Amino acid sequence: MLNKISISVVLLMCCATHAELVGLDNGALLDVTGQGGADLSWTLSLNHRYANDLSIKNISDQQGVYYTYDCVSDVQCRFAFSPNNHADAAGNQRWLVFKQIQGTIQVDKFSLAGSTIINKDMMPQTAMKLSFFDDKPLKIRNLGFTNLSVETDDAATKGYLKDEKYNQYNAYTLNAQGTKVYSSVDVPTFDKGGEKGFMGLNVHGNLHMSGDLKIFSYNCAGTGTSRC
Amino acid sequence: MKKIIKLNLLTACILMAQQSFALQQLTDQSLSVVTGQDGISITHEVSKINIDQANWVDYSDTGSMKLGMHNVEVKGVNNSTIKSTLDFDVGTTDRGTGVKIQASISPFQATVEKLMLLCDAATCTTAEQNLGSLSLSTTSPLKFYLETTHGLFNRDDKAHLDFQLQNASIGYGLNGKNLTLKDFNFNFSADGYMYVDPNEGIVMTTKSRDGNTDHIVNLARVADSSDVDSSRVNAKNPGVNIDLRYGADPDNQKNVIRMGASGAVTNAKIFLNANQAGLKDFNTVNRSGTDLTETIKSASGYGFAGAGGLHFGVSAEFTREGNPLLGQNFAPTTLEIGHTGHGSYAIEFSNLSPLIIRNSTNATNLNTRNAYIDFGDIYINTAQVKSLNFIINENVKKILGAATNELTYYMVPVDKGQNVALIAIRSMDFQAIARKARFISDNSIAEITSPSGEWGLGIPIFNLNANLALFSKNYSYNGVTSAGLGYNLAMSTEGYGIDKKTGAPSTTSIIVVDGAKGVYNEEVNYYAGLRNIDSYLKSDGVIGFEDEGIYIRADNLLFAAKAEIAIGQLPGSLYNCTAATGGANCDNKVVPIDNFAKKDDVLSSIAFKLDGQGELLIVPGLNGPNATPDSNYLSLKGNFKFKDITGPTDRGSFLSIINEDVKTTGTTESSINLNKLQGHIGFESRIQMKQDTVVLDNQVKFNHLANANSQGKVFTAEMAMSPAGNMQKIADLAITGGAMRSTLGITPR
Numbered sequence: 023m024l025n026k027i028s029i030s031v032v033l034l035m036c037c038a039t040h041a042e043l044v045g046l047d048n049g050a051l052l053d054v055t056g057q058g059g060a061d062l063s064w065t066l067s068l069n070h071r072y073a074n075d076l077s078i079k080n081i082s083d084q085q086g087v088y089y090t091y092d093c094v095s096d097v098q099c100r101f102a103f104s105p106n107n108h109a110d111a112a113g114n115q116r117w118l119v120f121k122q123i124q125g126t127i128q129v130d131k132f133s134l135a136g137s138t139i140i141n142k143d144m145m146p147q148t149a150m151k152l153s154f155f156d157d158k159p160l161k162i163r164n165l166g167f168t169n170l171s172v173e174t175d176d177a178a179t180k181g182y183l184k185d186e187k188y189n190q191y192n193a194y195t196l197n198a199q200g201t202k203v204y205s206s207v208d209v210p211t212f213d214k215g216g217e218k219g220f221m222g223l224n225v226h227g228n229l230h231m232s233g234d235l236k237i238f239s240y241n242c243a244g245t246g247t248s249r250c
Numbered sequence: 251m252k253k254i255i256k257l258n259l260l261t262a263c264i265l266m267a268q269q270s271f272a273l274q275q276l277t278d279q280s281l282s283v284v285t286g287q288d289g290i291s292i293t294h295e296v297s298k299i300n301i302d303q304a305n306w307v308d309y310s311d312t313g314s315m316k317l318g319m320h321n322v323e324v325k326g327v328n329n330s331t332i333k334s335t336l337d338f339d340v341g342t343t344d345r346g347t348g349v350k351i352q353a354s355i356s357p358f359q360a361t362v363e364k365l366m367l368l369c370d371a372a373t374c375t376t377a378e379q380n381l382g383s384l385s386l387s388t389t390s391p392l393k394f395y396l397e398t399t400h401g402l403f404n405r406d407d408k409a410h411l412d413f414q415l416q417n418a419s420i421g422y423g424l425n426g427k428n429l430t431l432k433d434f435n436f437n438f439s440a441d442g443y444m445y446v447d448p449n450e451g452i453v454m455t456t457k458s459r460d461g462n463t464d465h466i467v468n469l470a471r472v473a474d475s476s477d478v479d480s481s482r483v484n485a486k487n488p489g490v491n492i493d494l495r496y497g498a499d500p501d502n503q504k505n506v507i508r509m510g511a512s513g514a515v516t517n518a519k520i521f522l523n524a525n526q527a528g529l530k531d532f533n534t535v536n537r538s539g540t541d542l543t544e545t546i547k548s549a550s551g552y553g554f555a556g557a558g559g560l561h562f563g564v565s566a567e568f569t570r571e572g573n574p575l576l577g578q579n580f581a582p583t584t585l586e587i588g589h590t591g592h593g594s595y596a597i598e599f600s601n602l603s604p605l606i607i608r609n610s611t612n613a614t615n616l617n618t619r620n621a622y623i624d625f626g627d628i629y630i631n632t633a634q635v636k637s638l639n640f641i642i643n644e645n646v647k648k649i650l651g652a653a654t655n656e657l658t659y660y661m662v663p664v665d666k667g668q669n670v671a672l673i674a675i676r677s678m679d680f681q682a683i684a685r686k687a688r689f690i691s692d693n694s695i696a697e698i699t700s701p702s703g704e705w706g707l708g709i710p711i712f713n714l715n716a717n718l719a720l721f722s723k724n725y726s727y728n729g730v731t732s733a734g735l736g737y738n739l740a741m742s743t744e745g746y747g748i749d750k751k752t753g754a755p756s757t758t759s760i761i762v763v764d765g766a767k768g769v770y771n772e773e774v775n776y777y778a779g780l781r782n783i784d785s786y787l788k789s790d791g792v793i794g795f796e797d798e799g800i801y802i803r804a805d806n807l808l809f810a811a812k813a814e815i816a817i818g819q820l821p822g823s824l825y826n827c828t829a830a831t832g833g834a835n836c837d838n839k840v841v842p843i844d845n846f847a848k849k850d851d852v853l854s855s856i857a858f859k860l861d862g863q864g865e866l867l868i869v870p871g872l873n874g875p876n877a878t879p880d881s882n883y884l885s886l887k888g889n890f891k892f893k894d895i896t897g898p899t900d901r902g903s904f905l906s907i908i909n910e911d912v913k914t915t916g917t918t919e920s921s922i923n924l925n926k927l928q929g930h931i932g933f934e935s936r937i938q939m940k941q942d943t944v945v946l947d948n949q950v951k952f953n954h955l956a957n958a959n960s961q962g963k964v965f966t967a968e969m970a971m972s973p974a975g976n977m978q979k980i981a982d983l984a985i986t987g988g989a990m991r992s993t994l995g996i997t998p999r
Contacts, residue, residue: 058705058764063995073991098956098987105981136776138826146825150817182984244913
């Protein structure tokens with residue numbers, strides 16, 4: 023009997039010693055730091071090769087980059103905006119047309135978690151915490167539009183579907199008699215074949231952000247000077 | 251004389267011998283030998299069974315409507331016979347006379363060539379409709395064991411039931427292609443009561459009549475018999491395993507989705523009767539009053555359901571750790587959902603809890619109720635239907651701009667009505683929020699050993715009502731006409747209310763939950779997502795099986811919903827801050843238990859109405875010995891065409907972002923809207939389940955029929971604001987075409 027007890031004691035001690043000697047593995051460490059939530063990665067692409075071809079796995083790889091313009095037809099990659107029923111004297115609607123609108127943005131990692139804040143009434147409230155990391159920048163690739171133009175509807179075509187390009191312009195020369203002689207001349211190569219418009223925009227670069235953004239709800243109770 | 255004495259002696263000896271034999275005491279050993287001789291044992295062997303027609307007659311329509319299985323063939327596997335055994339025994343128990351029934355059927359294959367909807371009266375619109383084919387095969391014996399303590403049906407005395415349908419295969423076929431439940435398990439062992447009741451019909455329940463005693467139904471996991479990785483020991487699939495595969499080749503089907511449930515459930519109940527009285531009754535929550543408890547509203551149009559039809563229900567509560575019924579032998583409930591096939595991953599959910607964590611603002615008053623699923627009342631009828639009515643709630647009514655809460659929709663042809671099989675669900679609830687989830691791998695690859703962290707997911711559903719009418723319908727796909735399954739579906743969910751049966755606050759939501767321990771050493775229960783989803787879906791069209799995948803066409807699709815984008819803590823949780831950090835308001839303070847009825851957590855609300863027509867192709871993942879989540883994934887391809895605007899006052903399809911402010915004078919609403927959505931949009935979505943990440947890859951084509959020669963139909967919308975109730979147009983916008991792709995990777999921790 024005594025033997026049995028002593029064996030049990032020895033066994034128990036073994037267990038105890040064993041437990042003490044176990045080091046923290048990676049998994050256990052993860053458990054300690056993990057507070058729920060999720061790490062997110064996001065890529066958004068418009069009218070680029072990446073957007074058109076779902077078999078492409080990332081916006082760039084060793085074979086090349088996939089954040090270049092890709093559109094069946096230029097006239098189909100437009101965004102048009104017509105504020106406040108804007109129209110010409112004949113009642114034809116006018117549109118602000120962003121031609122060849124495109125862009126890819128990617129952020130490899132940002133985190134979503136819950137957090138508790140103390141609000142202005144000194145009450146606890148939950149906020150959505152978005153964390154951004156300096157080494158995981160927001161990659162902006164060829165974001166913008168090639169041309170911005172104002173187009174007006176006519177009887178046949180909506181303004182945003184008008185397909186006019188810079189190819190040739192009328193130039194004149196003066197002949198020996200001093201008379202203007204008109205001829206069609208190619209526009210310079212920079213603009214040749216381009217869609218008509220007055221300005222373009224292209225943003226390309228990395229936006230590094232670091233820190234937490236907390237988003238929480240706020241109820242405008244309509245009291246005092248609050249404007250709601 | 252001598253002869254007579256001798257005979258008498260012999261008789262006496264025989265009698266005495268019997269007497270002494272009768273007196274001999276039986277040992278346990280001999281009893282075990284004897285039992286085989288007790289009761290009835292039937293062994294039956296059959297090589298093949300053919301049934302020309304087996305019809306279920308719905309007497310509600312003077313018996314003219316039938317749902318039948320035609321050309322049924324049942325045969326053994328690999329040319330062997332089907333052996334079935336039935337042992338029947340009656341014996342004395344401490345409660346009375348008990349019954350023991352044990353049945354076993356060796357592996358078999360059953361096929362139903364045609365599932366027919368028949369109507370043989372002169373007034374019928376369609377005499378015969380072929381709804382497709384069915385098949386069932388098993389690889390291990392189907393076993394059934396029932397042991398009662400007092401009679402066969404008894405409300406007050408316990409019975410034990412084992413049912414083992416393991417690694418079976420159930421298929422539904424159209425045009426030679428099958429949607430199959432592979433490795434289907436329905437494996438359970440239950441204690442409870444089996445009885446017949448004049449109102450409820452045939453009932454099996456785990457709870458006693460007084461409700462004080464409950465028992466367990468154990469959904470024991472089943473050994474996986476196919477495609478198991480060599481590193482796996484005792485690889486098992488869930489006790490209820492629904493593993494959907496699709497394709498024409500039965501040996502190489504493609505992978506759709508897998509769902510499963512294992513562990514112990516309690517307060518389970520199954521009932522079956524023919525009472526159709528409740529078919530017309532919809533539960534609904536009246537938003538205008540302060541009492542948010544469900545009330546009944548009856549709809550018209552259900553007069554066809556009379557004497558016939560089936561009415562049944564299934565419900566069960568999910569157990570979690572700490573439930574005293576679990577004891578040492580039973581594991582808590584776990585649910586699984588994810589992709590399937592070789593090399594796939596899924597997510598296992600556990601620590602399932604109902605919406606509210608505490609019953610009051612008292613920190614010690616923890617809610618010990620279980621999460622549960624209640625399929626509500628399910629009605630199956632065959633009928634000739636002209637129109638049906640459907641009850642919607644106030645929020646949906648507002649989105650639809652409907653005049654009343656009762657919508658009417660019509661079948662085709664309107665004058666005579668359509669012969670349909672109608673499946674109706676009333677008040678289905680799934681109130682379960684998983685506070686812990688982890689990634690799991692398919693048995694075909696090595697197990698994931700690293701922990702997945704502390705996070706969970708909740709997709710609770712409250713008061714789901716549905717009418718699904720099925721009939722046969724031909725359709726054309728890529729210029730080829732095929733036979734399909736026609737459908738007409740109306741479905742709704744309730745955002746928030748108090749459940750009539752349980753009295754508990756209930757919601758329809760899609761939320762992620764942080765199940766990690768907070769400052770008070772209990773689950774912090776942060777949630778974020780869409781909550782209180784009021785929705786209504788009405789669609790009719792056809793389902794067809796194509797080589798590429800499952801084709802669903804909606805000739806008329808109307809989908810309206812309102813939801814709140816919110817972040818907060820689940821009702822009844824403790825605010826995750828201490829008095830030291832946040833002052834007295836933080837000291838063990840309980841989040842209001844009616845938190846989901848308040849606006850405190852709401853960032854904004856969204857509402858939308860999509861009205862038009864569309865096509866959807868569910869493309870299953872490829873199977874293969876080297877398949878990975880990059881090659882084996884589920885994808886959805888489709889397109890949607892918005893319904894044309896009928897006039898200047900028609901708001902058409904729209905999307906609203908709404909801000910609701912609670913003031914002393916009441917709630918005011920302001921919104922920014924995209925109205926009069928027009929165009930023809932194409933989309934493709936891929937859902938990739940990886941080892942620790944879910945990737946949602948979505949592509950939208952704004953004008954999907956446009957090409958180099960045609961401008962298609964431009965996507966246009968009207969932007970409007972509604973600062974004080976009146977809609978005011980700000981601008982028109984147009985997107986002429988192009989493609990947008992969003993790739994979102996979610997790695998929980």
